[in-house]
Amino acid sequence: MTASSPSSLLRIGLTGGIGSGKSTVAEQWRRAGHRVVDLDAHSRAVLDVPGAGVEEAVDRFGERYRDRQGTIDRAALATLVFADDEARAALEAIVLGRVDEAVAAEERAAVLAGETLVVHDSPLLLEKDHEDDYLAVIAVLARREDRIDRVVRDRGRDRTYVESIMAAQVTDLERIRRADRLILNTGDREVLARRADRALGAVLQQAEDSAVR
Template structure:
């Protein structure tokens, strides 16, 4: 997926509970266009439209929930046990995510913007760092991350640790990212670090 001419991408990533979404929100407040890839991905199955209908055509009407969208729990059970089904679902979702991202990038280019940020939680897991001018990883202490998700999302420790186990380690993030934002203090400290990183990214842009 090549960016629009003269438009440079920054990848923003981080593990569950790291504070990546907080950094994304802070950058939006600073005037950056932040494209939320996870939100676009969820919308394919959670919002009535072509994506839902293609998924129903492929997997069956029994996957439609009362709201007319996809029963995510039933879909998860299906694709977990069937590699071909999982590949088809990824194709349905990712093709539409690419289209949505391309529309946002075209809007950015038309507005004369030179930088866009992709908020992408699985950027490194999918080996996509080569798509970006720079990759920024948000890091936080493991126990802080677990406590944050348990408090804010009502999840148990086992759930958080299972998600962590499926994501790259912080060591990998340190080795593969171009810049790091440490979420190891107060929200005010995180905001200052996020703004400093954004200033450096803007200064380095052509």
């Protein structure tokens, strides 16, 4: 994760399993004018742009994981790391330090822009036990079959791939236990948007109430 955020920022964590609709919620808040830091996008950039991260990954996992563009074949590498705890830990060691630097830069930019809120869109927030880094953690939940169908349909992945990622993530029961707020993605996009705004509004109201006590 990142180092402590600047004291003037309220930091909220947004998380959810693959296919839950977390990214849709993040985009809803981004359109509303909130700064949303996409940790997964920063992670992908480490392996999608030729440079030190790519070379370190190739050194560790082999040339067979370099694609024709000179970056990492992330689909092939994902198949490996979601089935091999040691490989996953090695990949995280390559990626996470670079992600921390990118996120810290975004937070500095937020402070310079006079912003008071930053949302971290973080799919592995609970898996990495980072909930204490946030004022509040909001988790998006959806039915298992809906999640699988969504990823197969929208991302062109097969069911086995989706289930392998689900197996490496915490369960929704764990999300329910550990998150401060839940957003249930059981309706259409308009319903999800209303629930997302209500959850974020409740967290911000609670923060405001605490500040004036």
